[in-house]
Amino acid sequence: MNELDTSGAGTVDGRGSGHSNGHSNGHGNGHGGHGGGDDAEGGRLNGYADGDAYVRHTGPKVVALGGGHGLSASLSALRRLTDDLTAVVTVADDGGSSGRLRRDMGVLPPGDLRMALAALCGDDEWGNTWSRVIQHRFRCDGDLNGHAVGNLLIVALWELLDDDPVSALQWMGRLLGAHGSVLPMSAVPLDIEADVRGHDRTAPTLVTAVQGQHALAKTPGEVLGIRLTPANPPAVPEAVAAVRDADWVVLGPGSWFTSVLPHLLVPELAAALVETKARKVLALNLAPQPGETDGFSPQRHVEVLAEHAPELEFDVVLGDRDLVDDVDELTRAAAGLGGQVLLAPVAVGDGTPRHDPARLAAAYGRIFTARERIAPWR
Structure with a gap:
């Protein structure tokens, strides 16, 4: 199996599709109790706010940011690799239930x-x-x-x-016996507003302000940028602390403008992402999203993120090896973030743009185990 090339912003074409081994996480069966985890080598004994109980964590401290189906796919993969997992979730949904x-x-x-x-x-x-x-x-x-x-x-x-x-x-x-923690990125409900060129089909060059996640997800036209209301919302302190204390931070996959980029518009969270000593992975979508990112190439996703957070760097940009048409352009875009590209088989393989949790776990596992060869701690 090829290893990550750390000589520069290189590309790794992951040809292996091996499955990662899961870890015993020592969680209870949903009755509020947590047993002691495995005495695995390298485990950390952390205090747990449940009486005098303690839990020994195995695996790296990982924080995953996003929302919706993309974050769900990432969490389903990551929980196979670590039991020290925190999800930081967007709170701008205004549709449905x-x-x-x-x-x-x-x-x-x-x-x-x-x-x-x-x-x-x-x-x-x-x-x-x-x-x-x-x-x-x-x-x-x-x-x-x-x-x-x-x-x-x-x-x-x-x-x-x-x-x-x-x-x-x-x-x-605790009720669910969840293999990790879930936090909102902000304690106040947020609204997304976007500038969209061609939202009005009769005026393809007109730039219109589109309000609301539900409306933005279905908009025709080209999304030029987003902002949050209220502006500069407060972050949940626990989410900021988790990012600063992480070994790895994973952003994406997910709806780019409504699930991924909003995290970068919460000032305290954005600052934590820039300043953390954690290594960072940007997980790309498998296909453009109709309406929101119509016509976007993988490298365009990277470029748009850089436009919204120019100071944010990533160690690895993860994409599917069969769905990246222009590897050189993606490598160039990743280098603009200070990182390299890992291409691996992460889709389900049936032609639909869905991540396979086991394959995605294998890709994350390769990245995490190559940590000493990626970059020095900042």
């Missing part, structure tokens, strides 16, 4: 948080069952129609815990 709860109750949109929790559920009977339960949507003629069970559980916990979003998500994670 999340949008209704947000408007009716003034809460954070819970949908992307729920999906992250579901992705962290184990592969045993407990995990599979609870993942299905919280993802289940009611189908009826009444007000519950379309609501996801997990969304309602999260909002109920927020109400019971005096709108403490972090504690509520910790309780949900």
Whole structure:
């Protein structure tokens, strides 16, 4: 198997498709208890806020940022490699069940948080069952129609815990036996506004302000840039601390303008991403998203990110070897971020643009185990 070339902003064409070995994480079965983890070599004994219990973590400290299906795919892969995993999730959804709860109750949109929790559920009977339960949507003629069970559980916990979003998500994670933690990137609901050229099909050169994640995800035309409302929102302190304390930070894959880039517009979180000593991976999408990133090449995704966060650097840009047409251009774009390219088979292989968790885990595993050959700690 080829190793990462660290002589410069090189390209690695990963031809292996081996599966990574999972780690025992010592989590309880959902009853709120956490047993001691494996006494694996290199494990860290950390205090755990559950009585006098402790948990020994195996694997690196990893923070994954994003939202929606892209973050879910990344978490499903990463939980196979480490049990010290934190998801930092965007909170700008304004559609569907999340949008209704947000408007009716003034809460954070819970949908992307729920999906992250579901992705962290184990592969045993407990995990599979609870993942299905919280993802289940009611189908009826009444007000519950379309609501996801997990969304309602999260909002109920927020109400019971005096709108403490972090504690509520910790309780949900304990119920599910989640293999990691989930945090919102901000404690206030956010709105996304974008400048879009050609949103009005009758005026293809006109630049229009499009408001809301739901509208932006379906917009025709070219998205030129995004901003958040309120501007300069506060970050959740625990999310900032997790990024600063991480060994690895993974950004993407996911809807580029509505799930990935919003993290870079929260000042405290953006500063933590720039200043952390963690090594960083940018995981690319497998295909452009209709409307939001129509016509985007892999390198254009990288360039747009650099435009929104010019000081942010990455060690590795991860793409699928069969879906990158211009490797030289992607290598050039990655070098602009200070990193190199790893090409590996990460798609499901049936022609649909979906990440395969086992293949994605194998790619992340190659990156993590090559850590001494990537770059010195900053």
